[in-house]
Amino acid sequence: MEDCLGNATTVSTQADLAGVNDFINGFLGYHQCIAGVLSVAETSHNGLVHIYAGLLWMLSETGGVPPAAREHARKAQAADGLNAREQLLLHVLLAWLADDMVEVRTTLRAVLTQWPRDLIALKIHQYDDFNNGRALDMLRVTELSLEAAADNAHFQGMRAFAFEQCHLLDHAEEAARKALAIDPQEGWAQHALAHVMLTRGRIEEGLAFLSAHTQEWERLTSFLYTHLWWHKALFHLSLGQQQAALAIYDRHCWARERTFSQDQAGAVSLLLRLEFAGCDVGARWQDLGAYLVVRKADVSQPFLSLHYLYGLLRAGLPEGKALLAAIRQAAGAEDSSVYTAWHEVGLALAEALSAHAERRFEDVLPWLDPVQGRIEHIGGSHAQRDLFGQLALDAMLRTGADNRAQQILEMRRLATPDDVPANNALATLYASAGLPALAAEATARGKHII
Template sequence: MQDILGNAITVQTAQDLQAVNDFIEGFLGYNQCIITVLATAETSQNGLVHIYAGLLWMLSETGDIPQAAQQHAQKAKAATGLNAREQLLLQTLTLWLQSDMAGVRQTLQTLLSQWPGDLVALKIHQYDDFNNGRFLEMLRITELCHSAAASNTHFQGMRAFAFEQCHLFDHAEEAARQALALDPQEAWAQHALAHIMLTQGRIEEGVSFLSAHTQEWGRLTSFLYTHLWWHKALFHISLGQQPVALAIYDEHCWARDRTFSQDQAGAVSLLLRLELTGVDIGNRWEDLSAYLVPRQHDVAQPFLTLHYLYGLLRARKPEGDVLLTAIRGAAAQKKSTLHAAWREVGAALAEALAAHAQERYDAVLPLLDPVMGRIGQIGGSHAQRDLFEQVALDAMLRTGKNSRAQQILETRRLTTPYDVPTNKALAALYEQSGLNALAQEARDRLLRTI
């Protein structure tokens, strides 16, 4: 038998085949059908089914090594007849369970050099690259698959996002458009285009583009459903439409799986962005933080952990102090694969975010400035990491560092001339500085947008 990508597989039954194909389509296309493999694995004896079930558990971002993933790995090892490619997938799962991510990447590269059509292997490699700020590697690894998978819509979506994270926007848009020509509903390509349009200041186009696709997103997994709505909310914030963005938070971004890591981080990010523009968000920090309490020891992914931390501290939860202590411990744990990320960047970021959440604004910049140039090391997209610059900017404005703030605001305006939060901040800053003509220019730009 073959899977939907044309790779030879050792499944023997129609039910196992469906589960394998649902995992592939669900993983590559962020489709809810991905969970089929878990139900099938309850009775299946096939090794590949258990490999994919184990990988799905590893992708669930629980903050630890899920016991279910261990169990599926054991069942896959006990199965007979795995082919060579499937054995490398099992090796990938085994190494991941051991937290040997260097071994995982090497195994995946070996696999892709022989079976370049295995886009599951490509996606896992890109997942780890993205989480660790290896954006050029995200792009390089697609080269192994290009000749075999250029006509696959999911491949072009992955390639588009890799180009975008490397700031190669022309190439990124070309790949995204290729993906959408193959399938207009390819959500990862839509996501890449949303990034491109935001970064290039194509705000009205971005709103229009995403609005045309919202009806398709109901089939998506919680992460991409909420994340695409998150992107749409950012466009609305830029247009000064904060009530629309707040409604998106309530109705979409914080309305699916409130226990999932990515949904939690996106919710924290959007609430903070809204608050930074002056929106009264009511008791939403308290509501959100209740779901962050179980994350009080989770330091597995620095980018996500920093969001948990801010949400907990902003809601004045004692678990925020527990998590901050855990972060300090992770930065000191030299044997951990995450030690460098926490020690070199993440720990200082955590202290800066804690200072901001606790309204100790004078302490933010001394903590943040030394690491601002290396924030990419902790993962997250550049659009997501922009939140840290916004926190720094807010601290500057609150502590009277107007010269620094003006430099950043005018630089941001080069890309998005009529961004409402930027021009509001500039109007106030110039007025405080006695530069009334420049303040009026900023207000005039606001009138053009609002």
């Protein structure tokens, strides 16, 4: 039987095929049907079903290797008659379990070279590239599938996001619109286009675009559902609509799966951005922190762990100190696949976040400045990593570094001239600097609210 992408499989029953296609459609489209493969795997003896079930567990971001992933790998190894492509996918799972990500990527490229419509292989490769700041690799790997999969909306969405992460915004928008022409509900393409609009300061257009699609997002997995709402909240914040952004936090960004890593990181990020915009978030840090205590030793993905750290510290929980200690240890553990990220960049970011959370604002920039040019090594998107730029700016404003802050704020305004938080900060800065005319100009721009 062939899967929904046209790849030959060894599945022989409709139930197994349904499980395989649930994983493919769910993973590529961020649909909740992805969990279907786990139900099928409970009774299936097919190797591919167990490979995909194992990969799903590896994508669950639990902070360690889930025992269920090892069990599915064992069952896949015991299965009879895997074809050549499936054997390579099993090798991917086994290498990932062994934390050999170089071998994972090498094997995924071998799959794509022979079976370019195996978009699962493409998606996993991009997932690892993204988590490690390899934007060019995210784009380059799509070339292996370009000729064979250009008619697939999920492929165009993946290509669009890769272009965007490489700052190739015209190409990103073109690919995103190709995806949406094939399937107007392709969530990853909507996401990529939201990035383009945010980066180019097309704030009102971006808000209108996302608002037109919100009804479609209910079917999405928790991550993309909350993340698209997160992007919508950023547009609201730029327009000075703090209460709309806060309502999105309460009703959408922190209302689905509060135990999932990406939802937790997104919630931390949005709460802090709300505060940077001058919004009182009340007791939300304490509420959020209660869900982060299980992350006290999770250093598996630096981008995520840094968000856990800040959330725990802002909630005043001792697990924050425990996580900081674990990060310091990870920065010295040379045998880990994430050692370089922690050692070169992540530890300094952790110390800066700790200083800010504990209101030691004078200690933020000495940690942050030396690594500002290399933050991509921790993973995350440009929009997500901008949090650290805002953290630096907040520290400048709080410590009287007005000359630096003015330069950064005016540079930010080049992309988004009417950004309300930036203009409000400039109004205060110019007033304190004895420049009332400039303060008045900034104040007038800061009142731009639709």
